[in-house]
């Protein structure tokens with residue numbers, strides 16, 4: 001399991017942590033910016049390389065027409081500041097980890113926003129898994145108003161596979177109302193966690209030698225916010241709270257569950273700490289305990 005970031009962005013504090021102000025108000029007036037990664041998770045499975053999301057396409061900053069609508073272009077600058085150059089493209093970042101893009105067999109797309117689908121052209125051979133509910137957003141007349149940019153999703157040759165969820169025999173996962181077992185071995189299980197978008201999904205990764213991991217994409221921008229029930233400034237607040245509650249209940253049942261959001265600056269470090277051999281982890285824990293007494 002590895003994580004890479006396809007460049008960096010900045011988003012408003014109101015976007016990240018939520019606010020009582022109307023969305024258009026903070027979009028147009030906020031001066032609070034928080035720097036965030038655009039994470040892609042890479043899972044090395046014996047049957048092939050699996051990605052969770054594909055990040056941003058550098059063309060979003062180099063091509064002035066990447067966002068087709070003029071209103072969209074204007075709002076994009078108000079909502080995100082993007083720091084991305086050609087070396088941040090998914091293919092280059094995968095190669096830096098020692099993987100050819102052609103090794104990727106499956107991509108789990110958490111949701112269809114432009115900062116999660118930007119690398120799909122680099123992996124044309126891969127099957128692109130997305131929830132059926134999320135895919136239905138493309139049936140609306142103006143999906144771009146929800147930052148679902150059809151021209152960068154419905155690209156020639158892309159092997160999209162909208163999936164349905166099936167009931168799980170595992171009582172631990174039953175509250176999610178359905179699952180999809182990506183590799184049919186329980187190592188990667190998709191769970192519906194709507195709220196950020198109607199069809200957003202999370203992925204539970206269970207593998208020997210690592211604590212269980214839950215990749216939650218944009219359900220929250222920081223784990224602590226989810227634990228405190230503080231919803232972000234976008235999405236459906238009631239759906240977000242319902243999904244938050246299911247994730248917190250799962251963490252109670254799965255001690256040590258590591259929750260990894262896509263735009264949490266602490267996610268990469270939390271993952272690398274979890275991947276340290278147990279002896280190193282215990283030593284680090286002892287030294288932390290000494291340096292930060294309670």
Ligand SMILES: [Zn+2]
Nearest residue numbers: 113115218262
């Ligand atoms: Zn995102």
